[in-house]
Amino acid sequence: MIYLDFALRSGAVTLLMLLAALLWHAPIGWVGRLSVLALAISKSAYLIILMALPLELNSGLEASLTLLSSFTPAAITWLIVSVFIDAPGRRWPWITASVATSFALYGRLAFPYSSSYSLPMATALYASLFMLALWSNRDDLVEWRCRARPGFAVAVAGLGLFLTVGQATGVLQQDTVLLALVQSASALAVILAFAVWLLRPDADRWPNDASLASYPLLPTHDEVADPVLIARIRDVMAAGIWREERLTIGALATKLAVPEHRLRRAINQGLGYRNFSNFINHARIKAACAALTDPDKMSVTVLEIAYDVGFASIGPFNRTFRAEIGQSPSEYRQLAQPGVFADSDKSSSFSANLR
Structure with missing residues (x-):
């Protein structure tokens, strides 16, 4: 032995x-x-x-x-x-x-x-x-x-x-x-x-x-997945379904009346994301950035904006925002105000994180 x-x-x-x-x-x-x-x-x-x-x-x-x-x-x-x-x-x-x-x-x-x-x-x-x-x-x-x-x-x-x-x-x-x-x-x-x-x-x-450097994590290949389903996903995202708190891949599949594995394939292979939370949070942070720089919403608190874009609390919102943008929501709001950036190159580079 x-x-x-x-x-x-x-x-x-x-x-x-x-x-x-x-x-x-x-x-x-x-x-x-x-x-x-x-x-x-x-x-x-x-x-x-x-x-x-x-x-x-x-x-x-x-x-x-x-x-x-x-x-x-x-x-x-x-x-x-x-x-x-x-x-x-x-x-x-x-x-x-x-x-x-x-x-x-x-x-x-x-x-x-x-x-x-x-x-x-x-x-x-x-x-x-x-x-x-x-x-x-x-x-x-x-x-x-x-x-x-x-x-x-x-x-x-x-x-x-x-x-x-x-x-x-x-x-x-x-x-x-x-x-x-x-x-x-x-x-x-x-x-x-x-x-x-x-x-x-x-x-x-x-x-x-x-592929780990930014979002989306993979290049888009609409031809790989179902183009009709991809179009439906884009429609519901444009309608703001990402604002729902604790939205899961299963819940989204139910709303679209499609099997969960088909939805995973469409988001991954068609839209280029490896993780569902990243997919949803990318839309949320993009909306949060727009709200933080809106002159009509300067009196709205960061917490209210976090709730409005679908986060259940301020902690996850701050962590997700910093991970994607590189700064806290308060810093972003302050730096994005008119007159803060002295040179346009820095402003353009900062805004590029939203894309």
């Missing part, structure tokens, strides 16, 4: 390195390439140091592998948020939590007899990633991501959660051949499935880096 574990781990490490090498030259942007490379290196190191077959490693190499393997939670988190979270700013809380978990894991691997919070922290992290992969599906407009979320959640986050809970509860005892075989066999199966899914030539698994 020890040699079976060795064979499984060797296969998993080889496959990880091959996948990283193939994707390094793929047109997926640096975030995608680096996240896969980080996972390949850290997971390979993890598989090597926990091998059931005793290895005669010098102290320097063993210390290096231990350090690299401890960053497996961070690498897994980076991969998941890179795939499923478009806005870079929303990824950092997840990455920060995963790095803290990795440091705790390093303490446990480097000093086995010291007290460590790594297992509870890893359990909480993987459980949260599992919920992220499933829960955020409600706002996603990219079809392949919607289909992939359940399997991705179970395979990547679910596996990590199973192993950490098993060790934390004592079901999988540390330093046993059973644990080693479970780790190696499950890792090889997940890596193989992930490689087959990721290398399919009919879909781009990550957005290009440039």
Whole structure:
């Protein structure tokens, strides 16, 4: 059984390195390439140091592998948020939590007899990633991501959660051949499935880096989706349906009497958005900017404008406004008043964010 574990781990490490090498030259942007490379290196190191077959490693190499393997939670988190979270700013809380978990894991691997919070922290992290992969599906407009979320959640986050809970509860005892075989066999199966899914030539698994810079996130391709449905979407948006608080993709599909998957495809492929909230909020912020610069509405408060364009409270409105425009609503109103801009180039550059 020890040699079976060795064979499984060797296969998993080889496959990880091959996948990283193939994707390094793929047109997926640096975030995608680096996240896969980080996972390949850290997971390979993890598989090597926990091998059931005793290895005669010098102290320097063993210390290096231990350090690299401890960053497996961070690498897994980076991969998941890179795939499923478009806005870079929303990824950092997840990455920060995963790095803290990795440091705790390093303490446990480097000093086995010291007290460590790594297992509870890893359990909480993987459980949260599992919920992220499933829960955020409600706002996603990219079809392949919607289909992939359940399997991705179970395979990547679910596996990590199973192993950490098993060790934390004592079901999988540390330093046993059973644990080693479970780790190696499950890792090889997940890596193989992930490689087959990721290398399919009919879909781009990550957005290009440039597509995250502004809204809309993708170029428009009206010919790809149903042109009649796209026209209906534009009509209801022009009529102001985006003013409704807590408008969801399901609610909009009901109003248009179309299946939800068709509506997702039309907004994504026809109008160029990867996220429903971005699609709705873009219209809301554009209307808010018009209201903030309207001379007849200078007495209207920012809070009243936020409510009028469909936000339920001032906090989300301020965050969304700053994310898209680069300034707070109050700063925008002040700077957009006549006479504030000394040169027209600055004014034109500032207004370009509305388009």
